[in-house]
């Protein structure tokens with residue numbers, strides 16, 4: 001008892017000291033930014049006073065001096081602004097730190113020393129400048145890995161200088177809020193599990209949360225991996241893949257301090273904007289504000305310009321809806337993103353300058369400057385070193401030089417543009433037009449596809465694509481192919497700086513997508529996370545990861561499997577398992593809840609009443625996020641129209657961006673990656689869910705629920721619900 005009291009006193013006093021130090025540094029940082037601010041204002045004034053004339057004259061004969069003068073005044077401002085921003089960032093971190101400086105402590109003794117040191121671990125580090133003493137270690141620091149990976153006893157961790165061994169005789173966890181120590185406990189496996197179970201049984205928040213306090217050993221191994229150029233994770237629903245992806249990005253940033261990795265060197269690729277919004281809090285909470293995140297459509301838009309492209313959500317809506325086009329859309333996507341079609345595309349690319357370009361003689365003032373045959377030779381001679389589009393540009397410039405020479409004077413800019421538009425037009429490639437030709441000339445298509453295995457419905461795919469390409473919209477599958485062709489023909493510089501790419505929900509990409517990632521980020525390292533059981537309208541097995549490995553062809557790669565789900569209760573997880581064809585080993589965190597129930601109604605009114613009554617019960621139970629999942633957007637819209645006057649519900653459509661707090665109606669493909677306290681699968685009838693692919697949708701829908709899951713249907717329940 002006495003001992004406990006002194007321990008508590010010790011912890012309280014340690015917390016006070018830590019907060020006092022953080023406050024001192026906060027005051028200093030604030031002071032510094034007051035100074036920075038006034039320095040920026042006066043430097044700006046000086047710039048205005050001394051350079052206003054020069055800016056106006058920038059393009060005149062004294063332009064260069066004006067520019068130099070401008071630089072002389074502008075550079076100090078830029079430096080001050082950068083410093084101001086860095087200090088602002090520090091202020092934010094310190095403000096958070098004062099509220100809750102650390103969450104864990106380990107007492108660690110280095111192998112060759114006698115004394116155990118108290119290592120406090122928090123979201124960011126705190127060091128006393130005068131003594132260099134660490135009051136808090138960042139959770140990403142090498143020594144902090146001991147907390148995540150070991151219980152008590154002999155331990156080790158890998159530091160930049162090599163492996164360090166030692167001993168741990170205490171592991172303690174804290175709950176500190178608003179600067180007050182709420183409680184602490186000394187951790188052994190059982191207590192830690194209990195702590196985590198309690199944490200997981202809380203209600204979800206509108207945005208994804210960090211998990212720094214409870215990262216599991218196997219998760220930590222992936223987060224900190226620096227050995228592999230390609231790290232792949234196959235993890236069951238709710239096993240923490242997205243959490244790992246984000247914590248890994250934060251870890252890479254921390255590591256980047258020594259390897260000069262900046263925020264714009266990391267790219268996170270998310271499945272859609274809603275998901276992007278859902279995860280947008282995690283990195284800032286971990287102190288990393290600026291990591292860039294994109295969705296695949298952003299990539300398409302940056303490569304295929306000036307086209308109206310069908311969104312992925314629109315594509316999925318068509319793919320999943322039970323319309324006459326469902327099969328052909330699916331076959332077309334599968335084929336166009338397959339290795340077989342890739343081979344055809346590569347043959348087509350080789351063929352472009354032979355078959356699809358007419359090289360004409362270039363004549364100027366009655367004189368033949370260069371023959372078409374010669375241009376063609378030049379194009380073909382360097383085709384392996386430089387992409388075709390770039391080569392054509394270079395040769396175009398060379399021809400303009402030849403014309404200048406024959407004219408014996410330099411061509412003016414306007415003349416060059418005119419010649420490009422008139423004489424060299426045949427050297428331009430309109431890729432969409434060329435791609436259209438591939439599908440319009442069936443005989444040619446089949447000649448290219450010689451010896452390649454084609455799907456039985458190849459003819460239908462050709463006709464379907466022809467028709468689509470004749471519309472104003474570029475369909476998602478064709479836009480993906482055109483992105484590939486564009487990259488092969490022109491290359492791209494935009495993503496040259498990217499050194500680390502993190503791809504979540506990898507199971508939804510096809511081989512062609514991975515080829516595109518490979519072309520875009522040829523020098524980058526990849527972290528790829530997915531679940532072969534959560535595909536949309538496609539079958540996957542572990543060979544997905546083999547394919548990825550083959551496409552990226554990295555020196556060192558690894559595949560880690562995660563089979564423990566942190567999200568759902570036992571009952572929900574077990575219910576979801578019935579939809580998996582392959583027997584998958586999934587462990588739950590042994591959290592208990594109610595068994596999911598199926599409710600059927602014979603008419604619309606009682607069907608809607610049942611749903612409204614369940615929503616009310618969920619709200620009464622205190623659940624803050626409730627997801628009403630429908631198969632498609634069309635069905636979601638219909639349900640919304642029927643319920644909106646009976647309950648406070650919101651509809652999530654293709655491009656909705658919102659906080660997930662409240663009651664939502666959402667199509668299943670948009671619910672991927674998200675989670676809700678309670679889920680109602682609203683259209684679990686036999687007409688809606690019937691195929692093998694639909695089973696995966698049901699699996700995805702069920703595993704969105706943390707605490708409560710129920711299924712509703714009008715008419716006959718889907719036979720897929722039977723075990």
Ligand SMILES: Nc1ncnc2c1ncn2[C@@H]1O[C@H](COP(=O)(O)OP(=O)(O)OP(=O)(O)O)[C@@H](O)[C@H]1O
Pocket residue numbers: 196199200209210211214215216219235236237238239240241242243244531534566567672673674675703
């Ligand atoms: N180590 C952990 N400690 C606490 N919570 C965790 C941990 N790992 C995961 N979780 C929680 O489990 C839930 C699922 O995590 P996450 O969304 O990252 O899983 P996922 O594998 O990406 O799921 P899905 O594939 O179904 O989208 C989240 O609420 C997350 O906070």
